[in-house]
Amino acid sequence: MEGIEHDPARTEQRILCASCGTVIAPNPANMCVNCIRGDVDITEGIPKQATIHFCRGCDRYLQPPNIWVKADLESRELLALCLKKLRGLNKVRLVDAGFIWTEPHSKRIKVKLTIQKEVFAATILQQVFVTEFIVASQHCEECQRVDAQLTWKAVVQVRQKVLHKRTFLWLEQLILKHNAHKDTTNIKEYRDGLDFYYVHRNHAAKMVDFLQAVVPMKMKTSEQLISQDIHSGTSTYKFTYSVELVPICKDDxxxxxxxxxxxxxxxxxxxxxxxxxxxxxxxxxxxxxxxxxxxxxxxxxxxxxxxxxxxxxxxxxxxxxxxxxxxxxxxxxxxxxxxxxxxxxxxxxxxxxxxxxxxxxxxxxxxxxxxxxxxxxxxxxxxxxxxxxxxxxxxxxxxxYPNARKKGKSRGWKLKTLGKEEELELVNRGKSEKARQEMDYELFLRDIEEDAELRGMINLYKDPNARAAAEAALAAQQQHESPNEMDHDGMDQDEGENEDDEEEPEADFPEIDVTELLEDMEALKIGGHDVDAEEEQAAEHTAEHTDDQMME
Incomplete structure (x- = not known):
């Protein structure tokens, strides 16, 4: 007879909880989970309620001590801001955090937290709790200045004593390329220049340094006393930087x-x-x-x-x-x-x-x-x-290049412009003034086309409407050139002679290569709303096409 091997089943040892007597698996604390949670609270020291400040003027939240950040509801930025408000999280391990839905107008934000902490030797306890944040309204410094009509603290006034705007058109493109206007609160356009307004004086000084690096200029600084506190010895000033550009331009x-x-x-x-x-x-x-x-x-x-x-x-x-x-x-x-x-x-x-x-x-x-x-x-x-x-x-x-200019070929590129506020004298300008500004802009575009070095200093963007405009112009030209059936033969011969008299465009006419152009991300429709609209238009077009086929 063959021997039968005996394999006894392994049995796990059990002990009684030291507090309630429940049979549990052995652990270093010799206590069950419920007793450990009852005796030890790992959330102690972490507040269950906190306050965050929200500015209704600019929809930003205060990140202490004095930084205002933009954050949407239930966004990652808002969650990080809420977690920074909780003291004691550095003593525990944060496992998970997420929002609990609340009414947007309730001024309450609830965050569900999951944390872990070692309570005894080799014993890690995990606990889930909810912290409620109260949203309190508080105006930021910028909105306070707007309400008090003190919207700027420093202004940079750029002027040039010439009759055209080509210098400022070029300077505007340089500012856009280097993003030198990012700290401005407002930009006003005058007949002979631009004004850049800033909340802080150091931002205006940075703009002056940028102008000194790109254009020949001279500057004067002045200050105006706005308010003074005799008890604390503090004063509030408005600073003005007057910049005058050299009145010499290209081709003068x-x-x-x-x-x-x-x-x-x-x-x-x-x-x-x-x-x-x-x-x-x-x-x-x-x-x-x-x-x-x-x-x-x-x-x-x-x-x-x-x-x-x-x-x-x-x-x-x-x-x-x-x-x-x-x-x-x-x-x-x-x-x-x-x-x-x-x-x-x-x-x-x-x-x-x-x-x-x-x-x-x-x-x-x-x-x-x-x-x-x-x-x-x-x-x-x-x-x-x-x-x-x-x-x-x-x-x-x-x-x-007069012959090529007569063809009126549309440009496949465009330039961006600054968001400027025009003064009343520019809004009410006459037709001659508008025509002169349009001519200055056209001459500036021609300078860009003919000067490769100038193109390298600015950003050119693809124009999505250029192709449609070119097709429309080509269709109009073909319709104009097509002979009319009711015309006489003599008129056709005269038209042919006139076409022969027209000179061909110059062979070396400068054209901008597509590789030099950038994509205009603001013009691209990436959002879900635009995609849905395009899908609806495509569906309507398909339905109309199907109905036409059924009618046929």
């Missing part, structure tokens, strides 16, 4: 003082403003020499420009001959031009645009044949007559 014609011209590497007094950054870059078209004029040097002996962008005249290029000297993207050339409106007289001019000008092109420049400027520097230049090559009849500035 400038005549320097002879002494200043000698300081700038002995350049010619009659120069063009090539670029404006934290310094003014001046280009001599006769020698291709570039001089940098710093802001302190300019304000020691300020001067104004002789001609601005509105004074540019279109010329037609008859011939262009390179002379040899080059400086980066500039090449010296002798160009024969005539006015596009009057081809009976031709001019010879030395220009820095030798690389891009060819016979048959159009170029913008200043006509100085009968110029008479109210400038002391210009009078000194005429009396001295020491300009290399003499005072030219024409100063060429930049290439023009």
């Amino acid at each position: 014609l400038v005549c320097l003082h002879p002494k200043l011209a000698r300081q700038l590497s002995d350049t010619n007094p009659l120069v063009l403003c090539n670029r404006v950054s934290n310094t003014i870059n001046l280009l001599d078209p006769n020698t291709l020499r570039v001089a940098e004029l710093r802001s302190p040097v300019y304000w020691d002996a300020p001067f104004t420009s002789l001609c601005e962008a509105k004074d540019l005249v279109e010329f037609y290029v008859i011939d262009s001959t390179l002379e040899g000297p080059q400086n980066g993207r500039f090449a010296l050339a002798t160009v024969e031009v005539c006015r596009s409106s009057d081809m009976s007289r031709t001019f010879f001019a030395r220009s820095h645009l030798g690389r891009i000008l060819n016979p048959g092109d159009h170029v913008l420049g200043y006509d100085l044949t009968h110029a008479n400027f109210n400038s002391d520097n210009w009078d000194k230049l005429n009396r001295a007559g020491k300009l290399v090559g003499g005072i030219p009849d024409v100063m060429l500035v930049r290439k023009s």
Whole structure:
């Protein structure tokens, strides 16, 4: 007979609870769970009720000591804020935390907490409890200032004494790219500049530092006493930073003082403003020499420009001959031009645009044949007559693309703008003022298209409406070009001759590559509401299509 193996069943030892006598498994406390919970409360020291402060003006909660944070109901941010209000949580282990639903208008927030703590040797007790938070109303400092009509403590006033807005359009894009306006409470637009309002003085000082890094300027600071407490010796002031920009812009014609011209590497007094950054870059078209004029040097002996962008005249290029000297993207050339409106007289001019000008092109420049400027520097230049090559009849500035502009092709990109508040004088401006501002904006967009270096300094965004506008324009053009059945043959021949007379657009017309554009996240519809609306429209379209098929 084979032997039978005996495997006795294992039995767990049991003991009696030291308090109530219940049979339990052995543990270091020799007590059951109910007795341990009755004798030890691990939630001791953690408040079951607390108060959080809420600002009804801006919908923010107070995070002590003086930080106001934005948080939605039952959000992760609000839960973190509530847990920070509970003292004693650092002595226990937090296992879980969550909200218990309450009425939104009840001013009560309930949080369910699960914690663990070691009560005896190798004995860990877990407990669940609810903490109630009372939402108390309290105005933040910003809302208090709004109610007391003290909405700002410091203001930065930026002004430029010119007739156009192209400098501020460029400065606006720089501010948007670097997010330099994040601390502003309000931005007001005036006829000759912008005002930036701040709650704290150090925020205004940061804006002034940013402006000093990107534009040539000078600044004055003033302060106004608002209130004073003689008992505590404290006072409240409003600070004003007055910033004035240099009234010299890109493509302006400038005549320097002879002494200043000698300081700038002995350049010619009659120069063009090539670029404006934290310094003014001046280009001599006769020698291709570039001089940098710093802001302190300019304000020691300020001067104004002789001609601005509105004074540019279109010329037609008859011939262009390179002379040899080059400086980066500039090449010296002798160009024969005539006015596009009057081809009976031709001019010879030395220009820095030798690389891009060819016979048959159009170029913008200043006509100085009968110029008479109210400038002391210009009078000194005429009396001295020491300009290399003499005072030219024409100063060429930049290439023009009139044929491509006539096509009216829509741009596939757009720019963002600051949320500005216009003054009453700008709201009630006339038609001529609006037309001038629209022209300034169009010239600024053309500068962006033609200058790759300028595009690298700002952000360009894709325009979602550009494709639809281009398709509509193409359809309108095709409809306009389609021959009418009722027209006579003679009229068709005249139209064909007119089409032949139209010039083709320039081959080197600058176009912005799609890779340089950014996605406008604000224009994208990502929210659930927009998606539902699109689904409803798609469902309606499908239903209509099905009904049409059934009718057929």
